[in-house]
Amino acid sequence: MTAQASKGLSAWRRTGHVLFWLAWLGLLGATVICGLAPFAYQADLVSNFRWPFFWLGVGLLIVSTLVRRPRWLLLSLVVLTPHAMHVLPYYFPPRWLTSGLEYRAPTDAALPRLSATDRFRLVNLNLLYSNRQHQAVLDWVQEVSPDVLVVHECTDGWFPALVDGLRATHPYHSGDVFPTWTGTRVFSRFPLRMARKLESFRDVPLADSCLAVTLDWGGRSLIVIADHPPSPTNRQRFERRNQRLVDLEQIGVMTSIPWIIAGDFNCSSGSPYFISRPELHDTRWGFGWQPSWPTWAPSFLRVPIDHIFVSSNWRVIDRRLGPMVGSDHLPVLVDLQWSE
Numbered sequence: 001m002t003a004q005a006s007k008g009l010s011a012w013r014r015t016g017h018v019l020f021w022l023a024w025l026g027l028l029g030a031t032v033i034c035g036l037a038p039f040a041y042q043a044d045l046v047s048n049f050r051w052p053f054f055w056l057g058v059g060l061l062i063v064s065t066l067v068r069r070p071r072w073l074l075l076s077l078v079v080l081t082p083h084a085m086h087v088l089p090y091y092f093p094p095r096w097l098t099s100g101l102e103y104r105a106p107t108d109a110a111l112p113r114l115s116a117t118d119r120f121r122l123v124n125l126n127l128l129y130s131n132r133q134h135q136a137v138l139d140w141v142q143e144v145s146p147d148v149l150v151v152h153e154c155t156d157g158w159f160p161a162l163v164d165g166l167r168a169t170h171p172y173h174s175g176d177v178f179p180t181w182t183g184t185r186v187f188s189r190f191p192l193r194m195a196r197k198l199e200s201f202r203d204v205p206l207a208d209s210c211l212a213v214t215l216d217w218g219g220r221s222l223i224v225i226a227d228h229p230p231s232p233t234n235r236q237r238f239e240r241r242n243q244r245l246v247d248l249e250q251i252g253v254m255t256s257i258p259w260i261i262a263g264d265f266n267c268s269s270g271s272p273y274f275i276s277r278p279e280l281h282d283t284r285w286g287f288g289w290q291p292s293w294p295t296w297a298p299s300f301l302r303v304p305i306d307h308i309f310v311s312s313n314w315r316v317i318d319r320r321l322g323p324m325v326g327s328d329h330l331p332v333l334v335d336l337q338w339s340e
Contacts (some may be wrong), residue, residue: 008178018061020072025035027056034082037272041238049304050270051289052085055300086270093285104273120217120336121145121316122224124262124308126152126293126329133326134158138165140325144333145169147217149187150262152228174213181211184226184263189215191198195223195257204254206247214257218338223255227263241266242273252280258313260336264293264329268303283308283334287319292330306332315339 025316030053036043057080064072123146141149149170154162158184163173166187174186177194186192194200195212201223213334214226227248232238248261267274268291269282284290284304291302306329310316315337322331 003285016067020060023056024060024072024075024079027053027060031079031082034270041232041235043234044238044271044273046296047148047270047272048268048305049301050083050086050268051291051301051303054087056079057083061193083270087289090269090282090284090288090290091285118337120147120314120338121333122148122150122260122262122308122336123331123333124150124264124306125322125325125331126228126264126327127154127158128327128329129153129155129158131326132157134161134165137327138162139208140322140331141166142169144322146333147189148215148224148320150184150224150226151187152184152226152264154185155183160183172215172273174211177213184211185227185228186211186224188213188215188224190217195225198223198257200256204251206251209247210251212251220338221257223257223259225251225259225261227261227265229263229266231266245273245275249277249280252311253277253311255311257309260308260314261309262332263307264305265307266305268305270303275307279308279312281312281314281316283310283316283319286316290319290321290332292321292332295324295326296328306330308332308334310334310336313339316322 030046033043034047037047057076060076061073061080064076121144123141123144125137149166150160151162159175162185163175170187170189172188172190174181174191174192177192186225192213192215195214196207198214198221201212201214210225210227212223214221214223225248227244229241229244230237232241245265245267252259252261261280275282289304291299291304292306293302308319316334317337318335320333322333325331
């Protein structure tokens with residue numbers, strides 16, 4: 001090797017070293033900030049981005065392995081592990097998380113094996129109040145044909161548009177039983193009633209604080225709870241969101257009737273305030289990260305803030321994101337099967 005070539009190689013190595021350490025220090029800083037999430041809403045916002053942090057750590061790990069630097073490898077593991085702990089369980093859920101549930105790969109080819117009577121399908125979507133693509137939403141809803149549709153930011157012209165467009169397929173909606181509740185709505189193929197009219201739910205603390213409806217499906221009663229906690233854009237809203245998530249945990253744990261909780265939680269599983277009680281089964285377990293917001297960002301920078309939780313009475317057969325329908329959120333579709 002000539003002296004000039006050797007000098008060029010050394011320059012590339014120095015550049016590689018600098019880039020590695022800049023990336024490592026950046027990820028270390030992000031990891032420290034995520035650790036401060038319980039104390040500051042700004043840090044909590046950063047904790048939503050566990051997905052890109054995870055892949056940056058994987059990249060550092062690969063580079064460390066290729067260049068055979070044991071110290072680099074160890075340091076890469078240090079900054080990768082906190083993010084991997086938030087990401088990997090959604091691909092390889094521990095058995096204690098999935099106890100009582102049955103998961104399989106969400107392949108479309110297998111879906112037709114379930115008849116409409118065996119499968120309960122629910123769609124959860126934040127419409128975005130400024131979105132005017134009513135027909136795009138209606139067309140997609142008609143295409144996937146859910147049993148229940150939960151929508152948020154259903155204001156202005158959205159509510160009458162959905163009532164009119166879904167009249168033939170989903171004639172029942174929460175406006176009939178909660179006429180003063182705006183923003184979040186539930187549309188259904190089946191008649192809806194106030195869940196708090198059920199004695200077993202009326203005695204649940206905080207039952208009056210949520211939009212909870214009950215319906216009969218397959219000869220059994222179930223409860224659908226729809227919620228949209230505040231976005232944590234300041235300290236006050238941050239605390240209100242966190243308290244609302246605690247309330248939903250308590251409602252889910254104390255409700256004996258089979259239930260489904262769906263909403264735009266304005267919180268991802270990267271946050272320490274995310275719902276973590278094992279009695280509340282996250283439908284993403286086994287189906288991946290599935291980031292749903294914001295649609296205008298590259299997919300690897302989106303975060304999963306739209307969620308569906310179920311009680312242990314259900315098997316999660318499929319869970320997937322829908323297409324762009326004019327909102328800054330992607331729809332979430334889940335197929336459930338009753339677990340005897």
